[in-house]
Amino acid sequence: MSSTAQTSHVELPGGGVIWVVLASELLTFGLFFLAYAAAYGAEPEVFQSAQANLHAGWGTINTAVLLTGSWLAARAVQAHPAGKARPWLAAAALSGVAFTGIKLFEYVHVFELGITLSTNTFWFSYLFLTAIHLLHLFVGVGVLGWLAATYDRTQTDDWADTIEAAAVYWHMVDLIWIVLFPALYLVHP
Amino acid sequence: MKFRTQRISWLFFATCMLLLCLQIVYGFIMGFAHMGYDVLHDYIPFNTARATHTNVLVVWLLCGFMGAAYYIVPEESGRELWSPKLAVVQWASLLLVAVTAVIGFHFNWWEGRKFLEIPRPLDYLVVINVLSFVLNIGMTTFTGKRYTTTGMVLLVGLVSAALLYLPGMIWFDSQVMDSYFRWWVVHLWVEGVWELIMGAIMSYLLIKLTGVDREVIEKWLYIIVGLTFVSGILGTGHHYYWIGAPEYWLIVGGVFSALEPLAFLGMALYGVTMARRGGRKHPNKIAMYWTVGCGIMSFVGAGFLGFAHTLPSVNIYTHGTLVTAMHGHLAFWGAYAMIVLAIISYAMPQMTGRKFFDTWVPEWAFWISNIGMLSMTCAFAVAGVTQVYLERRVGMDFLEVQAAVAVHFTALVLAASLFTLGILLFIYDFIRYGFPSDEAVEGAAEPEAAAAK
Ligand code: HEM
Ligand code: HEM
Numbered sequence: 266m267s268s269t270a271q272t273s274h275v276e277l278p279g280g281g282v283i284w285v286v287l288a289s290e291l292l293t294f295g296l297f298f299l300a301y302a303a304a305y306g307a308e309p310e311v312f313q314s315a316q317a318n319l320h321a322g323w324g325t326i327n328t329a330v331l332l333t334g335s336w337l338a339a340r341a342v343q344a345h346p347a348g349k350a351r352p353w354l355a356a357a358a359l360s361g362v363a364f365t366g367i368k369l370f371e372y373v374h375v376f377e378l379g380i381t382l383s384t385n386t387f388w389f390s391y392l393f394l395t396a397i398h399l400l401h402l403f404v405g406v407g408v409l410g411w412l413a414a415t416y417d418r419t420q421t422d423d424w425a426d427t428i429e430a431a432a433v434y435w436h437m438v439d440l441i442w443i444v445l446f447p448a449l450y451l452v453h454p
Numbered sequence: 455m456k457f458r459t460q461r462i463s464w465l466f467f468a469t470c471m472l473l474l475c476l477q478i479v480y481g482f483i484m485g486f487a488h489m490g491y492d493v494l495h496d497y498i499p500f501n502t503a504r505a506t507h508t509n510v511l512v513v514w515l516l517c518g519f520m521g522a523a524y525y526i527v528p529e530e531s532g533r534e535l536w537s538p539k540l541a542v543v544q545w546a547s548l549l550l551v552a553v554t555a556v557i558g559f560h561f562n563w564w565e566g567r568k569f570l571e572i573p574r575p576l577d578y579l580v581v582i583n584v585l586s587f588v589l590n591i592g593m594t595t596f597t598g599k600r601y602t603t604t605g606m607v608l609l610v611g612l613v614s615a616a617l618l619y620l621p622g623m624i625w626f627d628s629q630v631m632d633s634y635f636r637w638w639v640v641h642l643w644v645e646g647v648w649e650l651i652m653g654a655i656m657s658y659l660l661i662k663l664t665g666v667d668r669e670v671i672e673k674w675l676y677i678i679v680g681l682t683f684v685s686g687i688l689g690t691g692h693h694y695y696w697i698g699a700p701e702y703w704l705i706v707g708g709v710f711s712a713l714e715p716l717a718f719l720g721m722a723l724y725g726v727t728m729a730r731r732g733g734r735k736h737p738n739k740i741a742m743y744w745t746v747g748c749g750i751m752s753f754v755g756a757g758f759l760g761f762a763h764t765l766p767s768v769n770i771y772t773h774g775t776l777v778t779a780m781h782g783h784l785a786f787w788g789a790y791a792m793i794v795l796a797i798i799s800y801a802m803p804q805m806t807g808r809k810f811f812d813t814w815v816p817e818w819a820f821w822i823s824n825i826g827m828l829s830m831t832c833a834f835a836v837a838g839v840t841q842v843y844l845e846r847r848v849g850m851d852f853l854e855v856q857a858a859v860a861v862h863f864t865a866l867v868l869a870a871s872l873f874t875l876g877i878l879l880f881i882y883d884f885i886r887y888g889f890p891s892d893e894a895v896e897g898a899a900e901p902e903a904a905a906a907k
């Protein structure tokens with residue numbers, strides 16, 4: 266897109282637009298993390314006893330899945346100049362599917378305990394933040410899947426920005442989870 | 455003007471001018487009532503005046519969007535309007551519904567649901583009306599020669615605005631549920647899909663007026679659309695704080711609505727940057743004033759003054775006071791009234807072939823109305839802050855407080871008179887342009903045309 270005319274500018278990978286998206290997303294989640302910290306400070310007992318119902322094991326596995334996904338997306342960017350990004354894109358999308366499977370399994374467990382958004386501030390935070398994160402992940406899976414499906418090895422120049430932008434986005438999904446996971450599953454101040 | 459049928463938008467723009475006058479009359483009735491001169495009370499009680507003032511506002515803005523669409527969509531898709539006849543019928547029926555509704559308000563035929571007062575039977579007519587509008591511009595777009603980002607964002611905005619009218623028509627026995635879904639219409643309109651309409655009209659105008667590349671301009675449009683959705687959808691929560699919705703809306707609404715100003719900041723930067731980059735290529739500099747002014751004033755009215763009372767810890771004091779009216783006026787003016795006046799200012803010379811660019815009238819109209827509206831905002835602000843303090847801090851009775859702030863309404867009425875003068879100048883200019891003319895088709899279009907007198 267932008268790599269044709271301008272040469273004097275420092276180019277951001279994936280073009281400028283994706284970085285604006287990234288900044289606004291990180292700002293949104295950042296505000297929620299602050300609110301979460303404040304709410305935790307206000308009623309630590311409620312948070313700790315609620316947290317005890319989560320299994321950090323599943324969260325750890327999902328962290329590994331997402332980190333692998335990020336690595337796969339990075340490989341897609343590397344493999345792209347040679348026209349060989351398709352399998353990496355597909356694998357990155359599949360990592361998102363795996364994450365979703367594990368997450369749904371966890372949700373079922375939580376809902377079996379009769380928990381809703383209104384149970385208490387911890388459960389609201391857990392359900393709301395992970396659901397919003399999951400929505401972002403769906404978008405990523407959709408984009409990566411679509412890129413894998415329509416990948417054209419002859420069009421490497423035209424696709425470079427798009428694939429980089431997708432990878433940047435996918436790293437963002439990963440990054441948010443890396444803050445969410447310890448905050449929700451692990452922290453016991 | 456490139457296509458003959460673009461002239462249909464004139465009907466809608468003229469209707470805007472008429473309804474704006476009507477809205478202002480009812481604004482004055484309320485202003486005087488607040489001062490203590492509620493002389494029309496027996497014929498037009500405050501509630502009737504308020505319903506008329508706000509609903510007429512919504513109708514004239516929608517009317518302006520429709521006019522803008524009938525002007526822009528043919529040009530963006532490169533063909534005449536699909537059915538000019540349908541468009542005229544649609545215009546006439548819209549006017550009929552609006553007049554019926556306004557008359558109905560005066561005989562207590564209304565719903566008591568702020569901004570969506572029109573009675574259910576009329577809602578169905580609105581739905582049919584809007585469907586025929588959407589059909590017309592949809593067909594024009596899809597059978598056109600090309601798709602553009604600007605055209606598509608406009609279409610998506612208009613279609614979503616139409617769809618979002620529906621949640622407001624569901625019947626609930628619970629007041630809470632009714633409010634809950636009424637905000638899907640009101641909030642998701644002004645802080646969601648209307649922003650797309652505004653962004654699209656703005657980018658059309660910037661493309662025409664600055665000569666900056668369409669690609670550059672449309673890239674910004676994507677960013678604005680993105681920011682709007684990230685913040686605006688869950689930002690609905692800032693209306694759910696105290697109406698009986700679940701408590702978690704305090705935090706969801708607080709966080710997301712705090713981010714909403716970003717989209718309006720985007721609009722302001724968008725207008726200013728593009729105007730700088732493009733220089734002054736187009737002779738119609740007054741349309742440029744309104745376009746860039748719209749970006750800036752929407753940031754002040756919606757972004758800045760919206761943020762001022764959107765956090766739950768502030769809103770618990772200001773909710774439903776004149777502070778809200780302060781924000782409501784400048785936000786509606788800056789974002790939506792100004793974008794409609796911008797497209798009118800651009801389209802009138804194009805449609806009529808007359809180029810009255812360098813006269814003082816439109817320029818003074820711009821400055822006087824804006825200074826007037828800013829002064830009105832200040833008057834509401836002083837009244838509002840006083841009301842919050844006396845009523846919610848000191849604990850005085852509602853009516854005692856209203857008597858105490860009456861003096862600020864003298865200031866309001868004065869400021870509003872200035873504003874009205876500006877609007878009258880604008881309307882005078884509108885009339886001076888006269889009717890669209892066939893000679894204006896093709897030839898006289900686009901930047902190259904010199905400012906002929
Ligand atoms: C162009 C965009 C906007 C328009 C036209 C607009 C208009 C209005 C109007 C008319 C009301 C009164 C609604 C009622 O009580 O029935 C209102 C309420 C409100 N607006 Fe906006 N607004 C806009 C953008 C924003 C933004 C961006 C924010 C936040 C940053 C915001 C924050 C609020 C809040 C918190 C209320 C509730 C006030 C209360 O509790 O009484 N608005 N707005
Ligand atoms: C020149 C004339 C105007 C005057 C004197 C005027 C005055 C008023 C008054 C007194 C109210 C009622 C406040 C209350 O509930 O106590 C009101 C409400 C309102 N007016 Fe105006 N107005 C004028 C023009 C406008 C314009 C041009 C717009 C929009 C662009 C506008 C938008 C609104 C809105 C959105 C409300 C509802 C605010 C809320 O929900 O709190 N008014 N106006």
Ligand SMILES: [Fe+2]
Nearest residue numbers: 641645690692
């Ligand atoms: Fe809102």
